[in-house]
Amino acid sequence: DVKVTQSSRYLVKRTGEKVFLECVQDMDHENMFWYRQDPGLGLRLIYFSYDVKMKEKGDIPEGYSVSREKKERFSLILESASTNQTSMYLCASIGGVGELFFGEGSRLTVL
Amino acid sequence: GENVEQHPSTLSVQEGDSAVIKCTYSDSASNYFPWYKQELGKGPQLIIDIRSNVGEKKDQRIAVTLNKTAKHFSLHITETQPEDSAVYFCAASPGGSYIPTFGRGTSLIVHP
Numbered sequence: 665d666v667k668v669t670q671s672s673r674y675l676v677k678r679t680g681e682k683v684f685l686e687c688v689q690d691m692d693h694e695n696m697f698w699y700r701q702d703p704g705l706g707l708r709l710i711y712f713s714y715d716v717k718m719k720e721k722g723d724i725p726e727g728y729s730v731s732r733e734k735k736e737r738f739s740l741i742l743e744s745a746s747t748n749q750t751s752m753y754l755c756a757s758i759g760g761v762g763e764l765f766f767g768e769g770s771r772l773t774v775l
Numbered sequence: 776g777e778n779v780e781q782h783p784s785t786l787s788v789q790e791g792d793s794a795v796i797k798c799t800y801s802d803s804a805s806n807y808f809p810w811y812k813q814e815l816g817k818g819p820q821l822i823i824d825i826r827s828n829v830g831e832k833k834d835q836r837i838a839v840t841l842n843k844t845a846k847h848f849s850l851h852i853t854e855t856q857p858e859d860s861a862v863y864f865c866a867a868s869p870g871g872s873y874i875p876t877f878g879r880g881t882s883l884i885v886h887p
Contacts (some may be wrong), residue, residue, distance in 0.1 A: 668818075695872050697874070703794065704784070705879065706864065706877050706878065706879035706880050707819075707864065707877045707880075709874065712874060714872065722874075732782075752818070754818055756818075758872055758874075760870055760871070761807070761870065761871070762807045762809070762824075762868050762870040762872070762873065762875065763809055763821045763842065764809070764811070764819075764821070764866075764875065765822060766811075766814075766818030766819050766820065767816055767818050768818045769816075769817070769818050
């Protein structure tokens, strides 16, 4: 069964802390994505990567960075977490015909 | 860029009723239209998709219709069951590795 795995389901962090959200896919997909999900706002694209060490900004990149050192792993980094970054974060990879495979999500609370 | 509008934002039905969720898109280059279902505490999962060379596609109780001229597509769920309760997202893209544009989601509640 194909899988996108997000290592942390629930995190609680303090304002100013550095936060790493890890995502691994086992489908050998080239493209990977990080989305943020908030009630009423749907899925908003933060960053995406189409190859190792390549990254592109999405719609809301401010306050975030990413790392793609290996094809299967895509990390989202919050350099200095703020309360307005409290949200659900979803990682995804894209298949050959355009379908997205999502992880289970990481719910981050910043106090 | 592409813009996808999705309605309604909330839909409440009785078990056994039908449910319809509608989406419109703006970019005529889009030719791949997936629908995702997100159950509570989980990530979205693809439930059905349609391509622009097809007008309708069915899979058991769910169906999707596409009108390319009017740039709208819809998800139809018949004989709804409580386990259909979830958030549903539509999306549009040119297909392949292109990034899909999502609607804002519809929260479907099926009352037993």
